[in-house]
Amino acid sequence: MAVAEMLKVRLMIHKSAMNEVISTLQSSGLMEVERLAGDNIESETHEHLDMLPLPDNINILTRLVSEMNYIVNFLSPYAVHRESLLDRLSPSRVPFSQEQFKAVARDYRHYEHTYDELFAIEKRMTEIRNESARLEHDIEELEPWRELGIPLGDVASTGRAMLLMVSVNEKRLPDLIAELERHREPFHIERISVFAGRVYFLFIAISADKEALAIIHKHDPVLWSFSPGTPPAFVKLNQLREELNHLKREMSEMEKQAVAIAADIDTYKAACDYLRLELERYTVLEKVAGTESVTVIDGWVRSKDADELNRRVHVVTPLAEVTFRNPLPGEDVPVSLVNSRLARPFEVITRLYSLPSFRELDPTSSLAIFFFIFFGMALGDAGYGTVMALLSLAGLRFLRLSDSGRNFLQLLLICAISTIIYGAYSKAWFGDLIFPDYDFVGGFITIMIVSLALGAVHLLYAIMVELYDNVRHGDRAAAILDQGSWLLFIAGTLLFSLSRVLSLPTAAAVAGNYLFVFGALASIYSMGRMQKNIPARLAVGLGTFYMSVTGFFGDLLSYLRLLALGLATGGIAVVVNQIARLFRDIPYVGLLLTVLVMVAGHIMNMTINIFGAFIHSTRLQFVEFFGKFYEGGGREFRPFSAETKYIEIIDKEGAG
Amino acid sequence: MDILGIVLAFAGAALAAGLAGIGSSIGVSIVGQVAAGLITEEPGKFGQTLILQALPGTQGIYGLLVAFLVIFKIGAIGTLKAVTPGQGMAILLACLPIALVGLFSAIAQGQAAAASIGLIARRPEELGKGIIYPAFVETYAVLALIASILLLQGVAL
Amino acid sequence: MYNDIRYAYATGRIRSLQKDLVDETTVRRMLETPDEEAAFAVMMETSYAAYATGAGVSDYERMLEAGLIEAYRLVRSISPDGTLTDILLRRYDLHNVRIIIKAEHIGADYKHLIVPMGRVDPDTIAAAWHLRREGWEEGSESSHILPPASQISLPRWLERLLYRAALMIDNSGDLYLVDLMLDKAWFRGLKAWSKENSHYLYAWLVVRIDAVNIMGMLRLRAGGWSRERWREIFIEGGRVSRSKLESLYDLTPEQAAAGLIDTVYRREIEGGLEDYRKCGELSYMEALFEARLLEVLRAERYITFGSQPLLAYLLRKEAEVRALRMVMIGKLNGLPHDIIHKRLRAFLYR
CATH class of the missing domain: 3.30.70.100 (Alpha-Beta Plaits)
Structure with missing residues (x-):
C-alpha cells in the first residue's frame, strides 16, 4: 500500500555532453523531465539561465511525424491482415530487431513520396465520392421522366x-x-x-x-x-449509370492501390515510431535551460532509481553534477505505485478510478483482498473459473503484451483462482454438470447473510482507513469524533441486533446496548459540532446522523448484488445443462447436439457473467469503498523513455 | 389439475423474462448505436465501449433467471405440479418486481451508458467513472431481483 | 424525452469529432505569433492541416473552406434528417444567388465570389436564373445559356425565391430589396424549420435575430438612415420587439443602450457600446454577441443523443472558421495584436 517515494533531481552537465545525456535518459527511462521554471532557477543559481533555442529541424520532424501518422492511419483499414478481437482489446505490436528498426528509420526520406501518393489517392477518392453522389442525385431526378420519349434537349x-x-x-x-x-x-x-x-x-x-x-x-x-442535344431520358439515364459504374470501378482501383501500399504498413509503423522518438528527444530540449557552458535538466526520479540514474549519467560524461532533494510541500509530485507482486495486478482497478495523489494512501492492497473475494462470489462457478484461468495463462504465455495488458491478465488469473475456490466449495462446476446435487438456490439465505456480512466488514474497513488517514495527517479530533463515534455506534448496533438473533453472553448484549446509545449520541454530537448554536447543532447532527444511518444500510444492501450475480451464473448454467439434456435422446446426433448446446450456452453465460462480476466487484470498490475516503487525482509518473507505439524492439540494449 | 394456477404462473415467468428482456435489448441497442458512431472515428476505443454496452444487458438475465426459478418451481420441465389459482397469482405477483424494474431500469441504464460513451469520447482515461454512473442504475434491478426471488421462495407449493 | 434515439449513432460520432475543434489555446497561440507564417504553422497543427496542398500561407482560406465543407458533408452523411444540414447550408445558396443576380446587373465577373458550399451547384443556379429571366421571354434560342450536357432543376424553395427576385427586379429594379428579401428568406426558412424540428436551434436563432436587429439599428442610425429604411430590414422573431427598437431609434447611443439594459443582452450592449464610444465601431459588440451565441449552444452538453450536438458542432465549426480567418487576415494585414484579440473575444473567453 504505497505511493513510491520521489526525489526531485537536477542534472547539471557540460553542454558538449547534452545530446548524449539526453539519449541516455531516453533509453534508461528512469527520469521524468520537468520544464525549468524561470524564477526558480535564478534564485538558486544566482546566474541567469536562458531556455535553449530549439533546433530548426524540430519543425521538419513535427511535419514528418504527422505525415507518418497520416500514412499509418490511412493504411490501417487497407492492411491485409485483419485485427482480431483480442488484438483490439490489447493491440499486439509488430516485432522488430534493433538493427531492422534503424535500417527502416534511415530511409524515412523515401516515405515522403508515399505520403504524396496517398494524399493524391485520398483526394481522388473524395472527388469520386462527391461525383458519384451528384450522379446519383441526377439519376434520381431524371427517373420520373423515363417515359418521356423525346430528346430532353428538344424540350x-x-x-x-x-x-x-x-x-x-x-x-x-x-x-x-x-x-x-x-x-x-x-x-x-x-x-x-x-x-x-x-x-x-x-x-x-x-x-x-x-x-x-x-x-x-x-x-x-x-x-x-436541359441543354440542347440532351438525348431522351432513358438514354441519358443509361449514360449516367454508365458513368457511375465507371467511377465505382475507379474507386475499387484506388482501393487496390491503397491495399498494395498497405502491404508495407509495418515499415511505416516502424518509421513512425522512430520519428516520434526522435521528436520526443527534441521536445525535451524545450524543458531544458542552460548557460554558455552548462545545461540544466530538472525532473523527478523514484528514490530507488536515484543511484542508477547517477551512475548512468556519469558513465556518459564525467562533467556532470547530479543533485537530489525531497519534494517540497505543495509541489506537484508525479505518482508511481509500488505494490507487492500479488497486489500489483489490482492496480488496474485503482487506475481505472484515478491514481492516488502523492500524499494520499494507495488503496490498491486494501481493495485487492475484497475484490478477490467479491469476484469469486459473483461468478462462483469453478468450471468457468478454470476456463478463465487457462485462457489467461495462455494469454500470458503466448501474447505480446504491454505492461498494462500483462497486469490485466494477471488480475483475471487471480480472480479465476478465487472463482475456482468458491465454486469448488459450493460444488458448482458448469452448473450441475459434475455434481448433479448442486442446488443453486439452496444456499440462498446463507449467501445473503454472507454477502451482507462481507459488506459490513468492507464498509467498516473503509471507515478505519479513513480514521487512519485522519490520524496520519494529524487530525486526531476528526479521527475520534467522526470515525470513532461512528464505529462505536455500528459496533453497538451489530451487537445489539446479533443478541436478538443469537444467544450472546448477557454482558455482550448489555455492552451492545450501551455502545449503541453512546455511539449514537456521540455521532450526533460530532456531526453537528461545526454549527454555532445548540439548536442548529442538534438539527444538523440529527439530520446528518439519519442520513448516515440510512446511507450505511443502503450501502449494505448494495452488497446483495454478489448474491444476485452468483445466482444468475448458477441458474443460467443449470438451465443450459437442462436444455442440452433434452437433446440427448435424439437418435444418432443426440450426443453431438447436447455437447454443442452446452458449449455454446456455457460460453455465452460465462462471458456475460465475467463481465458482470468484474464490473460489479469494481463498483463495490469505487462507490461503497472509495466513496468513504479516497479522492485520487494523482498525476502519473511518466519517465522520459524510448517507448514505441506500433512496434516492439525485441533485442533492447541492456543496461549501460 | 387447476389450469388457471399454471397459467398465472406461466404469465409471471413470461413477464419476467419478456419485459426485462425488452428493457435490456432497448438499453443495449441505445448504447450500441452511440458506440458505433464513436468507433467510426476512433476504432481503438472498441474495448472500452464494449464494456459499457454490456451494462444494460444484465436485467434480461435477471428476468430469465426468475423465469427459470418459476419454471423449476412448478415443474414445467418434467411433470407439472398442482398449482392453485391463489398460488399462481402469488407467483405472478412475485415476478413483477424484476419484470417492471428490469424493463425500465435497463432502458434508463442504457441512456446513462450512452452518456458515458460521450464521456469517454472526450476523456478516455475516465472510463472507470463512466462505468460507475450506469452501474448505479443497476442497483435497483438487483434489489428487484432479490425481492422477486424472496417472494418466490415464500410461495409454498 | 429530451433524447432522440435516431441520433444515437450520429451523436457518438460527433462526440469524438468535437475533440478536433480548434480550442482556445490554439487560437491564442496563433494570435501570439509574430507573423502570418508562424500563425499558419500553428494552424497546420489543427484538423485543417489535412487539406493543405503545400502552397503555404496563401492556402489558408481554401483549407478553412475545405474543412467546413467536410464538416457539413460528414454531418449530412450521419444525420438521420438531411434537412438539418440543408437548412443551414441555404445561407450559402442564398449568398450565391445574391452574387449571381448582382453580377448580372453590373455585368461583372463573379466566379471568385461564389462560395462552393451550398446544396445547389452555383452553375445550376446561374443557368436557371438566366433561363428564367430571359429564356421564356425570347424562346428557345436562349437555351445556349445552359452549360453543355447539363440538367437543371432547382429545389422548390429556391425556384420560388428566384421567381420572386425576378418579379422584384422587373417591378422596381431595386437590388437592395432583393438583398433584403433573400436575407429574410434565410431567417424565415430557418425559423420555420427550427420551430418544427429543434427548439435548441430556435433558441440560438432568436439571439441571432436580436443581434442582427440591434446592431442593424445602431449601424443604420449611425449612417443617418431613415427610420423607414430600418423598418424594412427588421427581422421578426427576436426577443426584442420591433416597437421597442423603433422607440429607441432617434435617441443617442447612450440613451438607446439605457433603453435596452433591461433586455437579456445587457452584457453585450453595455460592453459593446463602451467600445463603440471609444473607437466608433461595433466589432466588439459583434464579438460579444458571437460569444453569446456560442454560449447558447452549450446546452447541448446535457443531451445524451439528439440533433443538438450535430447542430452545435456545425455552428461551432463555423465560428471556428470565422475566428481562424480573422486571425489570418489580421496577420496578413499586419493588424496589431490587440485589435485582432478584441474581435476574437468570442473565441477566447468562452
Whole structure:
C-alpha cells in the first residue's frame, strides 16, 4: 500500500555532453523531465539561465511525424491482415530487431513520396465520392421522366409556344388546372408520371402568357431544363449509370492501390515510431535551460532509481553534477505505485478510478483482498473459473503484451483462482454438470447473510482507513469524533441486533446496548459540532446522523448484488445443462447436439457473467469503498523513455 | 389439475423474462448505436465501449433467471405440479418486481451508458467513472431481483 | 424525452469529432505569433492541416473552406434528417444567388465570389436564373445559356425565391430589396424549420435575430438612415420587439443602450457600446454577441443523443472558421495584436 517515494533531481552537465545525456535518459527511462521554471532557477543559481533555442529541424520532424501518422492511419483499414478481437482489446505490436528498426528509420526520406501518393489517392477518392453522389442525385431526378420519349434537349420554348417540364404535388394538380382554366388561355398538360407524391408533366402554353407562368409558380413547382442535344431520358439515364459504374470501378482501383501500399504498413509503423522518438528527444530540449557552458535538466526520479540514474549519467560524461532533494510541500509530485507482486495486478482497478495523489494512501492492497473475494462470489462457478484461468495463462504465455495488458491478465488469473475456490466449495462446476446435487438456490439465505456480512466488514474497513488517514495527517479530533463515534455506534448496533438473533453472553448484549446509545449520541454530537448554536447543532447532527444511518444500510444492501450475480451464473448454467439434456435422446446426433448446446450456452453465460462480476466487484470498490475516503487525482509518473507505439524492439540494449 | 394456477404462473415467468428482456435489448441497442458512431472515428476505443454496452444487458438475465426459478418451481420441465389459482397469482405477483424494474431500469441504464460513451469520447482515461454512473442504475434491478426471488421462495407449493 | 434515439449513432460520432475543434489555446497561440507564417504553422497543427496542398500561407482560406465543407458533408452523411444540414447550408445558396443576380446587373465577373458550399451547384443556379429571366421571354434560342450536357432543376424553395427576385427586379429594379428579401428568406426558412424540428436551434436563432436587429439599428442610425429604411430590414422573431427598437431609434447611443439594459443582452450592449464610444465601431459588440451565441449552444452538453450536438458542432465549426480567418487576415494585414484579440473575444473567453 504505497505511493513510491520521489526525489526531485537536477542534472547539471557540460553542454558538449547534452545530446548524449539526453539519449541516455531516453533509453534508461528512469527520469521524468520537468520544464525549468524561470524564477526558480535564478534564485538558486544566482546566474541567469536562458531556455535553449530549439533546433530548426524540430519543425521538419513535427511535419514528418504527422505525415507518418497520416500514412499509418490511412493504411490501417487497407492492411491485409485483419485485427482480431483480442488484438483490439490489447493491440499486439509488430516485432522488430534493433538493427531492422534503424535500417527502416534511415530511409524515412523515401516515405515522403508515399505520403504524396496517398494524399493524391485520398483526394481522388473524395472527388469520386462527391461525383458519384451528384450522379446519383441526377439519376434520381431524371427517373420520373423515363417515359418521356423525346430528346430532353428538344424540350424548350419556341418563339411562340412555352414548353416546360414541371412537377407539382399531386394533390395540387386539380387546383392548378382549375386556375389555369379560369384564366381562359389555351394550355395543355401532358402527364408523364407520378413519383413519390409528385406529378410530372409537360406544360404547354403561349409564350407571351406570363400569367400562366405565375399560376404555375403559385403551386410550388420544380422546373427542369436541359441543354440542347440532351438525348431522351432513358438514354441519358443509361449514360449516367454508365458513368457511375465507371467511377465505382475507379474507386475499387484506388482501393487496390491503397491495399498494395498497405502491404508495407509495418515499415511505416516502424518509421513512425522512430520519428516520434526522435521528436520526443527534441521536445525535451524545450524543458531544458542552460548557460554558455552548462545545461540544466530538472525532473523527478523514484528514490530507488536515484543511484542508477547517477551512475548512468556519469558513465556518459564525467562533467556532470547530479543533485537530489525531497519534494517540497505543495509541489506537484508525479505518482508511481509500488505494490507487492500479488497486489500489483489490482492496480488496474485503482487506475481505472484515478491514481492516488502523492500524499494520499494507495488503496490498491486494501481493495485487492475484497475484490478477490467479491469476484469469486459473483461468478462462483469453478468450471468457468478454470476456463478463465487457462485462457489467461495462455494469454500470458503466448501474447505480446504491454505492461498494462500483462497486469490485466494477471488480475483475471487471480480472480479465476478465487472463482475456482468458491465454486469448488459450493460444488458448482458448469452448473450441475459434475455434481448433479448442486442446488443453486439452496444456499440462498446463507449467501445473503454472507454477502451482507462481507459488506459490513468492507464498509467498516473503509471507515478505519479513513480514521487512519485522519490520524496520519494529524487530525486526531476528526479521527475520534467522526470515525470513532461512528464505529462505536455500528459496533453497538451489530451487537445489539446479533443478541436478538443469537444467544450472546448477557454482558455482550448489555455492552451492545450501551455502545449503541453512546455511539449514537456521540455521532450526533460530532456531526453537528461545526454549527454555532445548540439548536442548529442538534438539527444538523440529527439530520446528518439519519442520513448516515440510512446511507450505511443502503450501502449494505448494495452488497446483495454478489448474491444476485452468483445466482444468475448458477441458474443460467443449470438451465443450459437442462436444455442440452433434452437433446440427448435424439437418435444418432443426440450426443453431438447436447455437447454443442452446452458449449455454446456455457460460453455465452460465462462471458456475460465475467463481465458482470468484474464490473460489479469494481463498483463495490469505487462507490461503497472509495466513496468513504479516497479522492485520487494523482498525476502519473511518466519517465522520459524510448517507448514505441506500433512496434516492439525485441533485442533492447541492456543496461549501460 | 387447476389450469388457471399454471397459467398465472406461466404469465409471471413470461413477464419476467419478456419485459426485462425488452428493457435490456432497448438499453443495449441505445448504447450500441452511440458506440458505433464513436468507433467510426476512433476504432481503438472498441474495448472500452464494449464494456459499457454490456451494462444494460444484465436485467434480461435477471428476468430469465426468475423465469427459470418459476419454471423449476412448478415443474414445467418434467411433470407439472398442482398449482392453485391463489398460488399462481402469488407467483405472478412475485415476478413483477424484476419484470417492471428490469424493463425500465435497463432502458434508463442504457441512456446513462450512452452518456458515458460521450464521456469517454472526450476523456478516455475516465472510463472507470463512466462505468460507475450506469452501474448505479443497476442497483435497483438487483434489489428487484432479490425481492422477486424472496417472494418466490415464500410461495409454498 | 429530451433524447432522440435516431441520433444515437450520429451523436457518438460527433462526440469524438468535437475533440478536433480548434480550442482556445490554439487560437491564442496563433494570435501570439509574430507573423502570418508562424500563425499558419500553428494552424497546420489543427484538423485543417489535412487539406493543405503545400502552397503555404496563401492556402489558408481554401483549407478553412475545405474543412467546413467536410464538416457539413460528414454531418449530412450521419444525420438521420438531411434537412438539418440543408437548412443551414441555404445561407450559402442564398449568398450565391445574391452574387449571381448582382453580377448580372453590373455585368461583372463573379466566379471568385461564389462560395462552393451550398446544396445547389452555383452553375445550376446561374443557368436557371438566366433561363428564367430571359429564356421564356425570347424562346428557345436562349437555351445556349445552359452549360453543355447539363440538367437543371432547382429545389422548390429556391425556384420560388428566384421567381420572386425576378418579379422584384422587373417591378422596381431595386437590388437592395432583393438583398433584403433573400436575407429574410434565410431567417424565415430557418425559423420555420427550427420551430418544427429543434427548439435548441430556435433558441440560438432568436439571439441571432436580436443581434442582427440591434446592431442593424445602431449601424443604420449611425449612417443617418431613415427610420423607414430600418423598418424594412427588421427581422421578426427576436426577443426584442420591433416597437421597442423603433422607440429607441432617434435617441443617442447612450440613451438607446439605457433603453435596452433591461433586455437579456445587457452584457453585450453595455460592453459593446463602451467600445463603440471609444473607437466608433461595433466589432466588439459583434464579438460579444458571437460569444453569446456560442454560449447558447452549450446546452447541448446535457443531451445524451439528439440533433443538438450535430447542430452545435456545425455552428461551432463555423465560428471556428470565422475566428481562424480573422486571425489570418489580421496577420496578413499586419493588424496589431490587440485589435485582432478584441474581435476574437468570442473565441477566447468562452
